[in-house]
Amino acid sequence: MSSPRRVGLLFGSFNPIHVGHLILANHLATRTDLEAVWLVVSPQSPFKVGEELLPEQARLQLVQLAIVGNERLRVLDIEFRLPKPSYTIDTLDELRRQYPGTEFVLLMGGDNLPGLPRWKSADRLLTEFEVYVYPRPGYALPEPLPAKVRVVEAPLLDISATFIRTSIRAGQSIRYLVPEAVEREIEAQGYWRGNQTK
Ligand SMILES: Nc1ncnc2c1ncn2[C@@H]1O[C@H](COP(=O)(O)OP(=O)(O)OP(=O)(O)O)[C@@H](O)[C@H]1O
Numbered sequence: 001m002s003s004p005r006r007v008g009l010l011f012g013s014f015n016p017i018h019v020g021h022l023i024l025a026n027h028l029a030t031r032t033d034l035e036a037v038w039l040v041v042s043p044q045s046p047f048k049v050g051e052e053l054l055p056e057q058a059r060l061q062l063v064q065l066a067i068v069g070n071e072r073l074r075v076l077d078i079e080f081r082l083p084k085p086s087y088t089i090d091t092l093d094e095l096r097r098q099y100p101g102t103e104f105v106l107l108m109g110g111d112n113l114p115g116l117p118r119w120k121s122a123d124r125l126l127t128e129f130e131v132y133v134y135p136r137p138g139y140a141l142p143e144p145l146p147a148k149v150r151v152v153e154a155p156l157l158d159i160s161a162t163f164i165r166t167s168i169r170a171g172q173s174i175r176y177l178v179p180e181a182v183e184r185e186i187e188a189q190g191y192w193r194g195n196q197t198k
């Protein structure tokens with residue numbers, strides 16, 4: 001199967017994936033010039049060291065369950081085989097090597113943009129890659145925007161993985177916040193109720 005020409009990359013811990021991620025990814029994969037969105041599961045975000053994370057394989061499996069049947073979405077475990085913490089520039093270099101015919105576009109929330117100068121090789125990220133930024137309420141976008149940064153509007157839900165983990169621990173329902181198959185698996189495995197985090 002040939003790989004798509006323009007692919008958006010949504011990086012995250014996905015601890016766990018939720019409908020906020022999915023609505024955003026599907027919107028960008030179907031209503032922009034991107035042919036697909038690939039969700040890249042990061043074993044260890046450099047900014048989230050020490051957070052209680054479900055093992056990477058479990059987070060990957062939940063994403064797989066979430067995107068079954070959506071041909072425009074795909075999940076990657078490429079960072080599982082790269083050094084930790086997961087630096088986005090290293091992953092992009094590896095993806096370019098593996099998919100020489102594909103243009104990769106970095107997808108990012110407006111909340112992440114102010115912190116971007118602190119990312120590894122931020123100058124390279126901003127000169128070598130296009131970035132699509134979706135505004136998030138409460139976060140003003142810098143002016144002027146760097147040359148390769150474009151604002152894309154997307155419907156956003158005000159939920160986070162933190163909210164889902166907190167709800168599970170409190171014994172509250174996560175129905176509709178994650179796809180049904182994801183909810184069933186979280187329940188069956190007892191994630192965030194037992195001690196599966198590392
Ligand atoms: N509700 C949402 N709408 C749009 N984008 C989101 C939403 N939640 C997270 N994102 C973005 O998706 C990417 C991956 O998110 P991540 O896995 O860190 O999830 P999170 O829900 O923010 O997690 P946590 O609450 O654990 O920090 C990040 O760029 C994040 O900004």
Ligand SMILES: O=C(O)c1ccc[n+]([C@@H]2O[C@H](COP(=O)([O-])O)[C@@H](O)[C@H]2O)c1
Pocket residue numbers: 011012013041042044045046047048086087088089118119120
């Ligand atoms: O490359 C970096 O320096 C870098 C710094 C912070 C975050 N990231 C990546 O951004 C994604 C979201 O991170 P976070 O901390 O917002 O969950 C995740 O895939 C991280 O690996 C990457």
